[in-house]
Amino acid sequence: MGRFDGRVAVITGAARGIGLGTAQRFAQEGAAVAIVDLDESAAAESAATLGTQAVGIGCDVSDKTSVEAAVARVVEELGGLHILVNNAGVTRDNLLFKMTELDWDLVMGVHLKGAFLMSQAAQKHFVEQRYGKIVNTSSTSALGNRGQANYSAAKMGLQGFTKTLALELGAFGVNVNAVAPGFIATDMTDQTAARLKMDVEEFRRLSGEANPVKRVGHPExxxxxxxxxxSDEASYITGQTLYVDGGATISRG
Structure with missing residues (x-):
């Protein structure tokens, strides 16, 4: 038996990268999985690789109508909803004086408004059944990162959002936590290397050497x-942010 037998997990931004790695782990441990992504065809293709009961659903997490339709479809096609992972994200990096209003609004819309809308839609089911798990994806960039005023603000905002939902929903059997990844080898960080005009492998090597465990992280x-x-093993943990960064933030307090 798996830890998530009989559970339905929704992961946003899961057609690739960290989201897909997370969807794969849930599937391996018995969950029915909904991969939610802006690109529905990519979501469907990724869902088809999981080897379990899974669906790929197109959704703009910053749009209330799209979110409500996606959650309704999950419940209808997979028979319920027990776990929500708010992982959808975008970057629009630039120094403050170059950052556009569109850059700011897009990042806030996907990360913060997206987590708000998805959590609001999911909690209706969680409260009714008096059971639910929400995990939000923050980042070490929440502590500040040059050229990421929008992203850093959104990721720290998610930590406050996590604590508040934990306070509001705990009495209804809902745990709310966050993870804050450090450098993870994905297409997104490869794009950062390209933007910096660096070789991907060299960028990863230097990033790995900068933390105590001397390696980069991976989606798994x-x-x-x-x-x-x-999981139910963490039923006494709520309102917390776990930094998963190879120790990179130790010296930052």
Missing amino acids: DIAAAVTFLA
Whole structure:
């Protein structure tokens, strides 16, 4: 038996990267999985690889109508909803004086408004059944990162959002936590290397050397933390943010 037998997990932004790695781990441990992504065809393709009961659903997490339709479809097609992982994200990096209002609004809309709308839609089911798990994806960038005023603000905002939902929903059997990844080897960080005109492997090597464990992280590292926080083993943990960063933030307090 798996830890998540009989559970339905929704992971946003899960067609690739950390989200897909997390979806794979939930599937391996028995969950029915909904991969929610802006790109429905990519979501469907990724869902088809899981080897379990899974669906791929197109959704703009910053749009209330789209979110409500996606959650309704999950419940209809998979028979319920027990776990929500708010992982959808985008970057629009730039120094403050170059950052556009569109850059700011897009990042806030996907990360913060997206987590708000998805959590609001999911909690209706969680409260009724008096059971639910929400895990939000923050970042070490929440502590500040040059050229990421929008992203850093959104990711720290998610930590406050996590604590508040934990206070509001705890009495209804709902745990709410967050993970804050450090450098994870994904397409997104590869794009950062390209933007900096650096070789991907060299960028990863230097990033790994900068933390105590001397390696970069991988999607499965985050998936392990997310699935623990979404499991009944973590039922006495709520309102917390777990940094999964190879120790990179130790010196930052």
